Amino acid sequence: MTDSPYPDLDWDVTRSRARRTKRWSVYGPDVLDLTVAEMDLPVAEPIMDAVRDAVERQAMGYPVPPARSGLPEVAAKWLTTVHGLATEPDGVGLLPELMRGITNSLRLFTPPGSPVVVPTPTYRSFFGAIELADREAIEAPMATGPDGYRLDLDRIDAALAAGARCVLLCHPANPVGRVFRPDELAALARVVARHGARVISDEIHAPLRYQEEFTPYAALSEETRAHTVTLFSASKAWNIPGLRAGFIALTNPDDRTRWAALPGAATGGISPLGMVGSAAAFEHGGPWLERAMGYLTANRELLARLFTEAGLDEVYRPSEATYLAWLDLRRLGLDDPSRPLLAAGVATTPGPDHGAGGAGFVRLNYATQPEVLTDAAARIARVLSS
Numbered sequence: 001m002t003d004s005p006y007p008d009l010d011w012d013v014t015r016s017r018a019r020r021t022k023r024w025s026v027y028g029p030d031v032l033d034l035t036v037a038e039m040d041l042p043v044a045e046p047i048m049d050a051v052r053d054a055v056e057r058q059a060m061g062y063p064v065p066p067a068r069s070g071l072p073e074v075a076a077k078w079l080t081t082v083h084g085l086a087t088e089p090d091g092v093g094l095l096p097e098l099m100r101g102i103t104n105s106l107r108l109f110t111p112p113g114s115p116v117v118v119p120t121p122t123y124r125s126f127f128g129a130i131e132l133a134d135r136e137a138i139e140a141p142m143a144t145g146p147d148g149y150r151l152d153l154d155r156i157d158a159a160l161a162a163g164a165r166c167v168l169l170c171h172p173a174n175p176v177g178r179v180f181r182p183d184e185l186a187a188l189a190r191v192v193a194r195h196g197a198r199v200i201s202d203e204i205h206a207p208l209r210y211q212e213e214f215t216p217y218a219a220l221s222e223e224t225r226a227h228t229v230t231l232f233s234a235s236k237a238w239n240i241p242g243l244r245a246g247f248i249a250l251t252n253p254d255d256r257t258r259w260a261a262l263p264g265a266a267t268g269g270i271s272p273l274g275m276v277g278s279a280a281a282f283e284h285g286g287p288w289l290e291r292a293m294g295y296l297t298a299n300r301e302l303l304a305r306l307f308t309e310a311g312l313d314e315v316y317r318p319s320e321a322t323y324l325a326w327l328d329l330r331r332l333g334l335d336d337p338s339r340p341l342l343a344a345g346v347a348t349t350p351g352p353d354h355g356a357g358g359a360g361f362v363r364l365n366y367a368t369q370p371e372v373l374t375d376a377a378a379r380i381a382r383v384l385s386s
């Protein structure tokens with residue numbers, strides 16, 4: 001696109017197809033695939049340089065031991081100065097991916113067999129991670145009102161009273177896009193503390209927000225630092241999930257000791273390419289991310305305009321974070337509206353996959369070319385008006 005203010009980021013979808021990753025390789029050429037959370041944007045140059053260098057060095061062996069890699073230092077610095085959660089390098093654990101952090105944390109920090117409270121709609125892989133830890137999920141659907149979604153503290157309280165020992169928070173929330181305010185998080189913290197429970201806060205989407213303000217849950221107080229583990233990664237914001245790297249911030253010193261004693265089979269698997277790619281993102285990825293957020297802001301405005309122009313205002317409310325649109329298609333009267341959309345050539349993630357409260361909705365990834373979005377919105381509008 002020639003009139004884009006971000007010509008360097010405007011990446012033709014044919015180039016995304018040529019990447020041969022999950023995005024664009026599930027459906028045929030007639031389907032606009034707006035499911036998996038990968039972006040149709042070029043990877044930031046500092047990351048490309050670091051990975052190219054690692055490939056040239058044939059860094060394809062086992063990873064450097066974390067304490068000798070320098071990566072915990074880089075990650076802790078980013079977490080402290082950019083993300084807003086003060087952490088020392090020895091409070092950062094390395095992982096190949098974040099779901100491993102969730103299963104490990106449930107096993108390690110909550111009593112065997114105790115259920116887990118999950119505010120929903122949420123990231124669908126949470127349910128598999130909970131199952132893998134031999135735990136039961138108790139869904140606590142978020143309340144909705146004129147201001148959008150908010151945590152339903154009564155439901156969370158009831159689940160903890162019924163024996164759950166952990167809240168699995170997605171903050172910012174995938175798929176609804178909420179960045180929970182400090183007062184909301186403090187109210188949650190009071191409920192959690194009353195029950196002596198724990199919080200796992202997945203904050204992977206935090207860099208992808210449309211507002212300055214963000215408070216990591218653990219950063220609220222000494223009490224939340226002690227009862228929380230925080231998951232973070234460069235994989236989502238810098239579009240490098242295939243490099244296999246993720247991080248856990250252990251802000252409770254006892255948790256660090258127990259985490260350090262885990263077998264390598266539980267925590268190992270970070271890749272040497274993921275290590276250098278993540279370090280480059282944290283150290284040098286800021287300018288790229290700022291421009292990417294400009295690009296995504298334009299896309300989100302475009303999407304809102306397209307639905308408004310089609311007389312479908314209620315379908316889309318721009319969110320506070322993520323590049324995921326949570327589309328309200330309840331007017332179709334279907335639990336899973338993704339099926340007629342797919343028949344019309346737009347692949348979206350079914351709302352019910354995200355837990356209670358997802359019926360009638362779909363999740364759409366708008367980190368793609370404006371032309372693709374325009375086409376997709378027109379196809380969706382046709383389904384809604386047929």
Ligand SMILES: Cc1ncc(COP(=O)(O)O)c(C=O)c1O
Pocket residue numbers: 037096097098099123170174202204205233235236241245246
């Ligand atoms: C909330 C959330 N957590 C974790 C992940 C997985 O991240 P990774 O593949 O880097 O482990 C995703 C991916 O979309 C996500 O949305």
